[in-house]
Amino acid sequence: MSLLALPRLLPLLLRPTIDALFTWNLPWRYRWRTLILQPITFLTFSMSSARWLFTRAYTVEYLPIAPGRTIRALIFKAPSSGPNKKLHPLHIDIHGGAFIGGWPEEGAVFCDQLARETGAVVISISYRYAPKHVFPAAHDDVDAAIRFLQTHAEAKYGADPGLLTMSGFSAGGTLALAAAQAEACRPAAKTGIKACVTFYAVCDLRLKPQEKPVPVGMPDDPAKFLVPLYDSYVESVRAENMENPRMSPILASVDQLPENLFVWVAAIDILVHEQTTFVEKVKQDLAKDPKYAGRRVEIEIDEKGFHGYLNLPDAIISKEKKQKAFSPAVKFIKDTHVKYGFEW
Template identity: 50%
Template sequence: MSLLLSLFRPLYDSIFSTLPFRYRWRLFILQPLSLISASLTVTPWIFSRRYSVHWFPTRNGGSVRAIVFIPPKKEGDKRLRPLHLDMHGGAFIGGLAEYNARWCAKLSDETGAVVVSSMYRYAPKHTFPAAIDDIDDVVGYLFKNAEVKFGANPELFTVSGSSAGGNLALAACQQPACQHPSKTAVRASVTFYALIDLRLQPKEKPMPPGFPTIDPLRFLYPLFDAYPASARAENFENPRMNPIVADIKTLPDNMLLIIPSIDILLVEQLAFVERVKADIEAEGDDGRPRRVEGMVFEDCFHGWLELPSFFIREKTRMDAFGAGCTLIKEVHKKYGFDLAAV
């Protein structure tokens, strides 16, 4: 039932909510687009036994839905597994934990990590900081319970996210428990077409070469901007809203950004990579080897990784996911976990 409610939430809010009309009519039109997106990305996983569904409590007395991938263990392997948290995309206005199931399953299989894909509250009903508050609460819950509930080690913690989820992945690093020298510091992040600069409205984002002259989704821009709009002015330099301004001391030591070239988020991601590289160089050797890489995929577009193979070049997905898995495995080995070693 909760899955159905999530699938039809835009329609429900367009009819029964007290949101301004400028949002409600757009939510009504968004509903069929959401169903199409879900049918393409979620359908293969709905009846999968690859993951289990869990609900994590949040500070507002509610809870958020998450799916958890627990890798099988070889006989005699009693080690705690690394812990990974992923956040799906959806422009802060929707989506399901299953949106990133293909990535989460691959990551769990290849690295041996327990992978959690979490949902969060959505705009326009819930604006900043609702989504990041929920993710912070999920992180806190996992730190306290992951070992007992899932056999996962919160001291070997990594994150990932797509689009709005990429924003939340980096924003979650802003809580002290996720930063060096905490034992639960985020060791690495992998983001896919991350939305990391909410200081600009969608209509103000620079269009890269190859992007349509007229964005066919332009009429949805007010919805896409609903999460930060009301709080933008007072949070201009807040990295929980805008990870692009985060100090490198609050970011993971290892970061990979998967960046499609045909995306209005191209410029901000490249700028973030170059700024962090410059900060690392300026910081000098402080005993914390850091690295950040932006991996650009030419002729690919925002959200391409969630689509079925007949819509995209499958090699690009394998290359992107492979690079992410490689980084996570390298970090695991650095902190003493090697899946192959029993």
Template identity: 40%
Template sequence: MSFMYRWISPLHDAFFCPSLPFTIRWRLIAFQPLLLLTNTIQYFQGSTLLSKNAETVIWIPLKRAPGHSVRAIVYHPPGRSSQQETRPLHINIHGGGFLGGLPEGNAPFCRKVSAETGAIVVSTTYRYAPRYTFPVAHEDVQDVADWLIQNSEGLWCADPTLMTVSGFSVGGNLALGIGQRLSRSEYRVKAAVLFYTPVDLRLPPWDKSKPPGFPAKDPLSFILPLMDAYAGPERAKYIQNPLLHPILADIQSLPHNMLIFGGKVDILLTEEMKFVQRLQDESTAINQRINSTIDGKEQSADEAYHIESDFFDNQIHGWLERMNPILSSY
């Protein structure tokens, strides 16, 4: 997917995707200026040209979509040669309602993770709705993870067996998809950090519970049908799919270490808290069994689960990305 398409995708899809209904087309046209504005902010905030850190832009081929590739930014630990030592691998996935966003969007976070942990951080993008619906974006980031497993050690001396993930908004949903895919492999994701992540897409945005303090009228309500353009067309078919709805996922398929952040003035609050509570209850039972003795032999502590969360008062969805308020919307 070309870099230019990232900036004009709503306009392109409105005019050149004949299968889209008119109710989506006119919203895409109205959404185009907002996307252009937020992409401009994201790009210049996170531009590798303006950064003093070692950052490179790469294009990662998609094995399930021959001829397609996605753009990613690689953040290198400052002051460290890529050949000096093996280091962890971290994958970050941006948000944007499955509609847009750039890998530069989370640059401050990615730079901090790389600098403080010594990890190679790869911030990737994926193909967008409404042109592409579930499971395309999930398959794209899984293909990225597979490519990094095969190439990161040779390119940057990064160890894919020490892989962690993070995601903002829908990026968190996609990050959990990577975790589910790799859960039974030697490259099982070690930990995940999720920021205001939708974990239950069985309901469209307008039917989700509104927490106390939520605005009576959302000024961006006209784009809500766009925010459902990825899951909505496939909802009935995949209503019980844990990849799209991580709230349904078996805890054994998720990372053992998870940190989940959310805002208390967010329509995602209810599902996030249910998700956290369920995982904490199940992890407590699992950890009790691990700490017990079976046939006189203790199980490995590496199998223990650590699920933590923090929900912040008076914070809306995407509050950590307030400079990018449109694409941080659900």
């Protein structure tokens, strides 16, 4: 990321303040919490982006996904493999942030590694945030971005939309699993999502954060005053979407989910139960019909991991700790590429 890009980033950096002050119908319980989110936004951006200020690991683009609207994306292109003009796999990553914030840079370490080690063109995308924008705004942005890339990835990036994989962190995992439910992304489609990797994904939004099972011994959350804000994306529309698998991927059928799934779980997290339940349900459903033979579902649990830990700076969470999660995830994607005839 170049320092020259900072002027265009300024409205994004100031987004919590702008939304809190100028969204006229925002409830007070969200408004004051969104204002408090402003310094946290500056902090998380500086933590995730400082190491990339002078890098050439990626370029920044703004993808046109709707008339008059774009989303910010980081483009990680694999190093050249010589004169071979074979299309590279396409991988789309979605950052987390409880649907209220976050940056594509938060997953840049993973995306950079994935591009270098698999040969994929990795594109990390953003989306609209709550509390100003509620469900399905973020979902619609991701769906639109995927449609754009399925149409233009070959010409723009030399990437093959027929060999599409995805990943997502936290809320990004939810969005990736929901995106797979579109007709063009289902396993039966030529452009179906061939594999998806999630890190501490939200699988069930039918439950409010305070209703989710708390693991034994989990410490008190110092930012629990923000919990109502975490629920702002779905609170006002939850009742009419209780059976909607786009909102809660745990409700999706196996025909609506990516062909291959790798789920990384942090044990010190209120999302443990829904993730393990989700994986068990998928495995049971796949076992019921031999037509699903060959589909792969794996789950790994880091007993010492906590929500969001993989996106923290190396000074807080070591590279070795991150590699425990990232390396098997990269291998999972690479194995999928090999299955479909691409080797790097």
